[in-house]
Amino acid sequence: MFELSDTQIGGWVGQFMLPLFRVAALLMSMPVIGTQVVPVRIRLYLSLAITLVLVPALPAMPQVDALSLQTLVLIAQEVLIGVMLGFALQLFFQLFVLAGQLLATQMGLGFASMMDPVNGVSVPVLGQFFNVLVVLLFLTMNGHLVVLDTLAESFTSLPVGEALSSEHYWAVATRLGWVLGAGLLLVLPAITALLVINLAFGLMTRAAPQLNIFSIGLPLTLVLGMVIVWVGLADIFAQYQVFVTDALQWLRELIRAP
Template sequence: MLGLGLSIEPQLWTLLFTMVRVGAAFLAAPVFSAVSVPLNVRVLLTGAVAILSMNAAPIEPPAEIFGLTTILSVAAEALVGLALGFILQIAFAAPLVASEMIGVSMGLSFATAINPQTGQSTPALGQFLTILLTLLFLAVDGHLVLVDLVVRSYTLLPPGGAWLAPGKLMNIALFGGYAFLAGLLLALPVGFLLLCLNIVVGMLSRSAPALNLFAIGIPASLAMGVLALLVGMPAMGDYMLVIVREALDAAQMLVLG
């Protein structure tokens, strides 16, 4: 008998309690939280991973369903899951930061499209880089590593003592600066070539004031940007792999220790 005299199978209550952490992680993590993923698929995937977690570690849910201890335990489980997914989401913001820097220099900041991850309007170049990062994330089995982190979190942070220390929360917040750092480094090859082009255009404007810079500078910036993306894409792809590995390592270190 649990709570207010409600007769509920203990295994079902344990499953629902386990799904809180797993569902929160999938709700915040990239790929799993995409708008294109149907809701029933998310629920089934959450239940499957929760069953796997129940078999991997002993999980004891709160004795009462409606109680202050239960509410605090559910909040702690949701906090751990959201922290695991949020760190990966921070890393996935790096392509959007890079696209803003590149798009402004190229003159493509006005070109927007619907992002399949969030369903919101984002720069077209940012959407392209985000899709590329998502494919690399799946190629290196990042989604499986995330599932493994969620399952192992029940051993390292068992339910009932899963509250994150203030120091860990501070480190997770400070990790938000990694999105700007990674975005800057990701845009560095293209940004450097566009900076050199702007210097050349500035020198032309000083030597020939009568020259129409808008008729020359904007097409030249667009052409140079496309050429720079073509040349620098291998290096950008390699750094995207670094971003994925750094995000997975940070999720383990900052949350699980």
């Protein structure tokens, strides 16, 4: 009769299940793969496949009791690490959405909104355009492969069973300001150009008060804003490279934090 001891079950749980929770937490929370567009079942299958590939190359896992409280604590730690990495990637994608929303508000296009199928909220069309653009660039430049490589490296630099320190939480908290600053920096030239246009309309109103500036100001601001966006897209790839390099480098530093 085939029998399994508690030690064998605990070894299997520690060797496969604990890494699975970290991988699954990342895939459930990261952009592109962890969105509502990808079914949960597909994400679960991907988590199982990635874990099966990673397990032979991972360092030795702790021996745990499958039904003990310590195992539940380790599972919670692994889920927290995966969610932390996914949230860090979400910050990078949201800076482009924020840039689109700021630009849409400045050019008077903030009222044109659509339902975001990924997040389930209403966002300006321009913000959704930047979101789709950065997703395509991220997949084209194999950013998802870099994320998986960082995930595999995290099992060595941040082994299973090692609790997160306060430096990890502080690193994530300080990055929230980076999103706002990077979003402003991304659209600063366009916002400056639109500000000059609005100042010109203000001077026209002072010079000719009888001119109905609102009837021509809004359409002209929209047209000129779209022209500015079209001109700015010529340099979007270079700006994307700077931000994605910074975000992925920060992701590697995050898993190496003391």
